[in-house]
Amino acid sequence: MKARITPHQRFWLGIATIGCLSLWIRMAFPIFALGGAAYDDLLFVRQAAEIGSGNWLGAYNNLTLAKGIGYSLFMLLNHAIGLPLKFSEHALYLSVAAYFSLTISLLYRSRPSGLACFALLAFIPTAWFADVGGRVVREGLYTSQALLLLTLGIRCWVLPHAISANEQLRIQWRTLILLGLVAGWFWITREEGVWLVPSMLLLMIYWLLRQGDWRAQCHSILGFLFLPLVAASLVVMTINTINYGVYGTFRNNDFRSSDYQSGYGALTRIRHDNWQRYVLFPKDARQRAYEMSAAARELQPFFEGAGGQGWRDAGCNQTQTSPCPEILSGWFMWALRDSVAQAGHYKSPEDAKAFYRRLSEEIEQGCQNRPDDCLPMRNSLLPPWHEGYANDTLHASWAVFQTLATFGKTAPHFQPSNGDKRFLALFDSVTNGPLAATDPRGAWEEFTLKSPRDIMRLRLAQWLTKGITTLTTYGLPFAFAAWFLWSILTVLQSFSSRVLPSAAWWVASAVAGGIITRVLLLGFLEATSIPSNNMLYLFPLVPFALVLLPIIIWGTYRWKFPK
DSSP: OOOOOHHHHHHHHHHHHHHHHHHHHHHTTOOOOBOOOOTTHHHHHHHHHHHTTOTTOSSSOOTSSSSHHHHHHHHHHHHHHTTOOOHHHHHHHHHHHHHHHHHHHHTTTOOHHHHHHHHHTTTTOOOOOOOTTSSSSHHHHHHHHHHHHHHHHHHHHSSOSSHHHHHHHHHHHHHHHHHHHHHHHHHHTTTGGGGHHHHHHHHHHHHHHHHHHHTTHHHHHHHHHHHHHHHHHHHHHHHHHOOOOOOOOOOOOOOOOOHHHHHHHHHHHHSSOOOOOSSSSOOHHOOOOOOOHHHHHTHHHTTHHHHHHHHHHHHHHHHHHHSSOOBBBHHHHHHHHHHHTTOOOOOOOOHHHHHHHHHHHHHHHHHHHHHGGSSSSOOSSOOOOOOHHHHHHHHHHHHHHHHHHHHHGGOOOOOOOOOOOHHHHHHHHHHHOOOOOOOSSSSSSSSSSSSSHHHHHHHHHHHHHHHHHHHHHHHHHHHHHHHHHHHHHHHHHHHHHHHOOHHHHHHHHHHHHHHHHHHHHHHHHHHSEEEEHHHHGGGGGGGHHHHHHHHHHHHHHHSSOOO
């Protein structure tokens, strides 16, 4: 008798085949190294090198705690293993995608649904865009973290059978701890992790609504909810403790700190003679600040000198703003830190904290004496509210959604690395390469193509991207329309029959909710603070956009025909 391949084996054979093909294509695209990106790519590489050298994050300055450490730790681990960074990033992403797809197949009791999800996830187009997936920035890791968090949330709060909370806790405790550890890692990687909270809360609410006899199960329910929180806190507190031991400050990121936000908010509360979009601290406001505060006067040489002009040029050149009015808000946060450093207040964390607090207190005193020159006290990085922001946010969010659906109408491409040779050598060493060549033309008339094999992989990536882009351009709006209609019908059915909406609806809503939350966040930033309608910021949403359509198709089918 001939051995037959079981459906289970066919499923994993399909996953392995698609995954290997995706990884083979991905390795045709080298790292796009930006040796001059001191506040982004180069910062992460330097921090990984410092940690590897036993210096933690290096000597303390205004960049030491400016960004999360999660990506640098991943980069250091990868360097120790010896694999190319982009190989490891993509292999991790494919593993998470397979885990998510398996979870969906279990949820729907359908292997084809899981295989369809994995096929779309595996050929994620943004991995092949040099200025997105090719850069050494956090999004390459953050995308996998977001998808993994969603998957673990489904595993913990949706898949468990209707047994007692105590029994679920006994079975699921390892997955709950893993969820918490990943959440902590997610939190120390980027600063805007709250965008995923609504999706996770939806899944948690579904689990809570399914629990019966709350009084008898109170301790088990609390344990089920708090175990991930404890694990996440352990990760964050560990980083905070190390920073306290090395630098004397118990934090993992300066931008979340009250002292920096109070100093930033103090300068941005001063009224302007003429409001300009993206401008928080124009010349007339600076003059009032100098008159109110001795601390602000310490920053005057920077803002009125070469430092301020450099940040003014950087923002306007990147956004193609002409004429260039002032330092734009997306760059002002960095200009402020540089100005405080130039004034000599970043020799230690305590010195920087004391300066920001003094700046806030002096501006507050000045505002009390000159109330017409100030807005109410602010301790926030958000810009002061201006009429029209709500409408502008909605329009910007729609534009962001269109960019997500069409992937910015971008095709797979290469870009030559640039920057000082010393920094490029550091990139090459820490990431294990390969870097895109600095010479824009190689032997095969492309940046790093070395053989016909690479040309074939590029063309295959372009063909796949074109097909997937066509699918999402029409499929993503259709998926949202279908989800909205499904939501209305399932809620009406739930009220009439007094039963919870199906698990599939909760999962689809969590995916749709993640897209809505981050699109609105980027739309708000686009309208008020910094140009945010780009594929780099949308990268973490791309897996959500790819799987929403198949999740809704299979979900509505299972809802309509449950047996």
